[in-house]
Amino acid sequence: MTVAAGVGYALISLGPALSIFVSVVSTKPFLVLTLLSGTLFWLISLIVLSAAWRAFLPFPSSAWWQYVILILTSVAFQEGIRLVFWKLYKRLEDMLDAFADRVSKPRLYWTDKMQIALAGGLGHGVAHAVFFCLSLLTPAFGPATYYVNRCSHIPLFLVSAIISLGFVMIHTFSMVIAFNGYAEGRKADQFIIPVIHTISAITTLINLAPGGCVVGVPLLCIVMAVTLQYCWKIVWRRLTENRNREIVS
């Protein structure tokens, strides 16, 4: 993998995140802080999980069901982390509102809240991409590339870049969906996030089968697209609601 290819893979996995960062997050300092704390939360979850699973690794290659257990526990734990993040955010939001009152500025708009959720989710996603894609890329600069037996058509780095692209987007926008669902108390939104997360994590297991990456990677992209579409639906609904409200008032 040459330097150009490495940069290209990194941009595949992190390019959308980078554009979100430049266009939305970096303009508001508070969002940068939220992004950083999101990364930190994800990192803590990774450290805890890897410490807990350290004893059982590595799995024998035949037993795929152990991977299922691993993935399920990880997803469950990360969803728990998301809940904690939400609780902390809720507290912070109250503080921010009180502060805004004190300096006689407007309270947080709903778009602000959504941007905070976006930044937090982006933090999760970026942390994921750094650990599961960039950590593969950085030690591998050199005049060759790498294929795996089970996926002999696509370079390993490209597969991992696309997978991490999927997870960056899923993490980012599922945080928006989840926060909105928590705030509005919509059970459907709260329920769909763990489902999406589990499905997308399970689809990566398809890559274990010989030639499975031809199926698994597009499936993951489909899940990503569904998440984006769902998030867009929510944002669109809130946009129209607000517009109607303003027209009425």
Place this chain on the structure above:
Amino acid sequence: MADPNPTPPSILSTLGEEIIRIIVPVSTCMLIVVLLVTALSSSSSSSQTLTLTSSIAGIAYSESPSDSLWDKLKGAAFYSAVFVAVITALTFVLFLLFYFRFTGFLKSYMAFSSFVVLSFLGAEVCLLLVSHFGFAIDAVSFSIVMFNFSVVGVMSVFLIKMPILVTQGYLVAIAVLVAYCFTMLPEWTTWALLVSMALYDLGAVLLPVGPLRLLVELAMSRDEELPALVYEARPVEAPVNSRRRVWRGRRNSDNLNGSSNIGTDSVPNSDSLTERRDIGENQSSNLNDSTVGELLPETRLVIDDVGSELRAALLRRELEGGEGDGFEGIGLGSTGAIKLGLGDFIFYSVLVGRAALYDYMTVYACYLAIIAGLGPSPNMVLLVSFWARIDPLYLIRTAEVKA
């Protein structure tokens, strides 16, 4: 954007700005150190080490890879003990000099030391870079460039008021150079040194006779700037200042009580902080007795931060009138700006640079942990929401720079 009607900007766009202003240079510093470490450690065999650093490292104990673990530990502990003792002594000397108002001497000494850092260490690091990248340059022009570089650096840091970017850039450069040197120390010595420096900072700041605490209290009571290497993240926009001062006035009068219901359990709310301030001022042997009055209300907050090494005393000073001391420029003085001692830059960068010798993932995790201790930890966010324009003078760790 999405909102149809023209709305005033929300607080999101201003809140936390100053933390970002500190995080950005710290990150830059760490990034440069990491790049330097990776660029120079991968290529150069161990023959190319900095002569200055190896001579510093060899003063008390020189670690060799063949030593046993116990020997290394003993040597490292001894080395860091010597280091801390020297620093403590130097800080007391600094305190005495400052007490007897040898400010001119202090300033020239600091200028001299930063000149040494910039010229000698800078030239050594530059030589390593030049030889590594095969860049062709003759000795005469190299020395001229280095000399100019260092002279401008000393001028901008201490003597002349320059554009803030130049000063900040040079401060970051000094931090990078010193931190890079410290990563060249042998492994165990580095760790022992880092741990002992953190402990020393705790002691020097929190103990009632801690040298740094004495120094800063003295500087505050005299309303003087310490001649020290302090990074200032100074907002430059002038018209906002007046409004900020209005906020301060209002907050001082009545808003403290109103905000007490916001505080969380783990973090002392503003009332307890002010209480601590009172206690602290009573304890400090009435040093700043004369200044507690209307002219110069001072607050000292002692914050137990989550990050262990960041347990620094936050000093907040308010200069309502008479803010134009000669060290600061016109119109820029006394805007609320976070100040961070250059020692913190170096500390963090050494940590990260050391981690870069192993793995990038370690660097990344380390970076996040440091930033979490520095920035978006609940303490800081809470503080920002209490004191929108907080004026903390992070305690100055000049001693590390000097040594």
